[in-house]
Amino acid sequence: MPNIRARLLAVLVVLCGLCGFLTVAGSPAATAATLPGSLSFDGTALTVSGGRFVDGNGREVVLRGYNVSGETKLAENNGLPFASVADAKKSATALRALGGGNSVRFLLSWAYAEPVRGQYDTTYLAAATAQMRAFLDAGIRVYPDFHQDLYSRYLFNEGSWYTGDGAPQWAVDLGGYPAESCGICFLWGQNITQNGAVKKAQYDFWHNAYGLQDSFLAMAQQTMAYVKQNLTAEQFAGVVGFDPYNEPYAGTYDSGQASRTWERDVLWPFYVRFRARMDAAGWTDKPAFVEPNLFWNGNVSKEEGGLLDAGTLGSRYVFNTHFYDQKAISGILMWGNAENGQYVTDFGTVRDRAAAAGTTAVVSEFGHPLNGNTAGKAPTVLKAMYQALDSRVKGVTWWTTPAASGSVLSGSQWQWDIYNGRHHELMNGNADKLLTTGDAWNDEDLSAVRLDDSGTATLRQDARLLDRVYPSATSGTTVAFTYEDRSRDGSTTLTWNPVPSTLPNVASLVGSGQYSVLVWRSGGGAAPTELHLPASFPTAATTVVSDLGTVYGPPAYSSTTKIAAAVEPGGTGSRRLLLSTSDTGTVHYALVTNGATAPSATLLAAARTELAAWVAQKVG
Structure with a gap:
């Protein structure tokens, strides 16, 4: 999410055919008469090979799409992206036809998957799998994500200015955390490094206090096993991999520790354990989409990292990162709009880090607010981000130096929420804080889509920007x-x-x-x-x-x-x-x-x- 960059916020005090045919030169192609991909996807699973996503036909694949959806953070639909499978199907069709996406990052909730320690809610898992299936059947590849922000909503109370999502209440109750307080916090992301309850809860998870990490990993294995067992082989082929944990941060570093050593000694061992759980659940051939310390590539706040000490990741992992322009979101640190080539260096760093790690990359979140003081920057910020996903050469010099263009990056825009502006969320269970506008979560408003008064999905951004040609x-x-x-x-x-x-x-x-x-x-x-x-x-x-x-x-x-x-x-x-x-x-x-x-x-x-x-x- 765009406000996660807490250090920034401290500085302050998202078939037609034949009638039009003219001429085709060259001899007939020696390809099969049966069109590949007549089934969902091309009938094959993706793997990672040679620093690329590769399908069963040996083709280099680019994933483009959206996060589905921040609705998972809310209580109104019990931690699910959609109120019904019918809504999931409507969203999937629109995402493909209006948004041009071929993939989604599909959000899941630990709190709803394991509401009681050691007891997994199969009703929730069944509903989540059915909604996931709606996207797979629409030809859209999926990579699920156990999402969290500020660790858990249960750290917050009815009177809180902010809220969180992720861990269940029983996990919070074990910690006996102090009353949450962010002090002078203008935006929700400041809680990550300023709220004592959030910091202590994050620290406990990463140090496996009370066996919290053990419980999370057991729940993850059960979830993955359930998903595999309840999809057809063809549907499961469309599941690309799994994002273990959204936007990891230490909470508090141990004495003498910094971001890079925390990644090496704490975060990477967690990913190795998660990878083993994927194998045990039957996901052996699918990569883990691993995220570094969320501050590793901030364009204002930055900490050394990027899983530099994890060695060669290879085919078992994908380098998975987020990017938001902290300066543009601040409204202070970047005057005016984004420019041609503004982010090619930032996204080039992502390409380089993935290449050095021997794998491919995905920018699993990027975006900019569509409401608020900086919303006017969104058209140029998003154009510049898509430009940088497409090529590491800015437009003004592309025709001169095309060979420097580099690989085309996969990415998932934040976000695709058909309920935007039509929510019914009681913030932290407070009946006096009914949220209906925007994303209904910490004053955010980033969804590229909404439903109009007739219930039809309609874009909130320029279709020319979102529905793109890409290989x-x-x-x-x-x-x-x-x-x-x-x-x-x-x-x-x-x-x-x-x-x-x-x-x-x-x-x-x-x-x-x-x-x-x-x-x-x-x-x-x-x-x-x-x-x-x-x-x-x-x-x-x-x-x-x-x-x-x-x-x-x-x-x-x-x-x-x-x-x-x-x-x-x-x-x-x-x-x-x-x-x-x-x-x-x-x-x-x-x-x-x-x-x-x-x-x-x-x-x-x-x-x-x-x-x-x-x-x-x-x-x-």
């Missing part, structure tokens, strides 16, 4: 990628990556439209490279210029098409672009745009010539 599965290795979303800041169109004047035909083809460019090195697999097509890219009006050919209005997939369109799995109506190759080690490229209207064959050919020369010069 969901690459047959080979991504060399460079960019997406110019042309999202808006009020009435201003934000164009941070214009096509350069040195490519006049490409610029003419794109015009004022959205576009993406993918450059990849083929891996020889039979399954095609796939890019998500946003709703703003109707099939009949999508143009593709590639070394594989040129197409206006990609046709339906067949064994003879190198460039084609198909529906995404899950029945939500969303679509994907398929690029088929059969070679190994060849550099391929594809420009995808919605800016052209029935472009001429001459313009398509000229744009292709320009792109081919650009790739040869800049990538080789």
Whole structure:
């Protein structure tokens, strides 16, 4: 969550088809006639290999989506993301069709899973699994997360200014903690390092006082075993892994200890124990999504860390981190809006840390408040964050140095809560504190979605920003990628990556439209490279210029098409672009745009010539 950066807060005192087909150059692709991914996902589980998420067809996979949902922090639906499976299905369909997501971080609650020590609430687990299933059946991959903030809501009382979530009441009762008090706290995150009750409770958990960590791990194993047993094999294939613990922090360091040594001596051994519980529950082939000390990459408050002493994580773990712009959220430390390339260094650090650890990375939370004093920064902050997920090169220099683009990062925006603005939460059980607005939790308001008066899911942010082109599965290795979303800041169109004047035909083809460019090195697999097509890219009006050919209005997939369109799995109506190759080690490229209207064959050919020369010069 955006306010977790407590040190900052102390400084102060989130198928159309054939009618539009023009021309496809090149020989037929040697791919199977049966479209991969006709079932949910591609019918295979993801693994971690070579520092990438890889599917069963050997393709490099990028996860994009949202956190589902902060509703889990509330009591109104008993620690579940949704009031019903029907609502979960509505949310999943909207997330895929409106938000362009192919994955979710799915929040779970220890308090509701184990309300009595040693007794697991199978009614809660059944309901959570059924809601998870709604996303899996919509073709959306899932990684569950045992969520906590400020350790537990039971540390707080009816008169408290703030609240928490996570540990059950029995765990709090064991500690005999002092009355919570944050002193002069303007935002909830200050409680992490200023509230004595929160600090002591966190310390006790990490030191396994009263066997608290033992109980948590036993509960986690039971939960994972239950989920596996109550999903089909195909559904379970869509479960990517598990996030053991949200935003870990020591509470208080021992004498002579600092962030890095705490990660080494306390946090990492916990993850090793959790990993063993995953194995015991039948999750052996799925990675643990492990988070470092939450302050390791703050852009104001920072502590040394990033699991530097954990060695090579490899295929058993994913480097999992959050990023919020503390300066932008403060309203004081960053005047004005975010700029082109603002976060490429921050997200580059995430890429580098994961690479050094021998694994892949996911930014499992990022975002910015949509209400309050700094809400006006959200359009540029979020655009800059997505830009940095896509590439480590800012837009103004991308066309000049595409080979420095790096891997495309997986990420889950905070958050996707269809109940935004329609909650009915009694804060800390206080009947005089009925919360209905925003996220109904500590004055936050970050959900990208809400239900309108008719009960229809509708976006609260610019669809051009959220529903994006991205390479969901690459047959080979991504060399460079960019997406110019042309999202808006009020009435201003934000164009941070214009096509350069040195490519006049490409610029003419794109015009004022959205576009993406993918450059990849083929891996020889039979399954095609796939890019998500946003709703703003109707099939009949999508143009593709590639070394594989040129197409206006990609046709339906067949064994003879190198460039084609198909529906995404899950029945939500969303679509994907398929690029088929059969070679190994060849550099391929594809420009995808919605800016052209029935472009001429001459313009398509000229744009292709320009792109081919650009790739040869800049990538080789």
